[in-house]
Amino acid sequence: MEIRSLPPQKVDIEVIYTFCKQLIEDYETDPIPMEKVLTWCHRKIQQNLSEYQVFWVNGQKVGYLRCCPPEDGVMELDDFYILEDFRGKGIGSAVLRQQVEQADQKSLDLRLYVFKKNEAAVRLYQRFGFHIVEEAGNSRWIMLRPHA
């Protein structure tokens, strides 16, 4: 399977935002000021759009990932979404494999936040060498993958 990575366009902002909102609605268990958080998410996507990649397979848009600029040898992955019709087909694993290989080449550790209740995603990350290092509030784990 060939996965192409291209920069996002303005139309992608709302799509990424919708996934972000869905994830919070599905998994957030901490009492959060929902409206404020959603406004923050939208602004984050808009202001950091150049850090996002859009993944394409066979001419179809299949997903998104943000790679933050590395700080102190650690690169944070954020907003990782595969479009619903394309989930469970190995695309997310292929994207993670690429990221892990590139991070190893650059001697970068990878970090991400994941909702504890998103157990399938936690397992997926564990398969790629991420492990839980910390709690973020009560609802999320911080996971880290040290470089090879």
Ligand SMILES: CC(C)(COP(=O)(O)OP(=O)(O)OC[C@H]1O[C@@H](n2cnc3c(N)ncnc32)[C@H](O)[C@@H]1OP(=O)(O)O)[C@@H](O)C(=O)NCCC(=O)NCCS
């Ligand atoms: C998590 C996600 C990015 C994985 O991408 P994917 O293309 O479905 O992943 P793959 O097909 O390579 O692997 C699927 C694995 O991911 C896990 N998974 C997590 N969420 C899943 C979902 N909604 N549908 C299918 N598989 C999911 C499964 O456990 C599966 O493991 P298995 O092969 O042992 O059954 C994708 O399912 C997704 O976008 N989910 C909703 C948003 C989300 O949870 N993002 C992560 C935020 S931290």
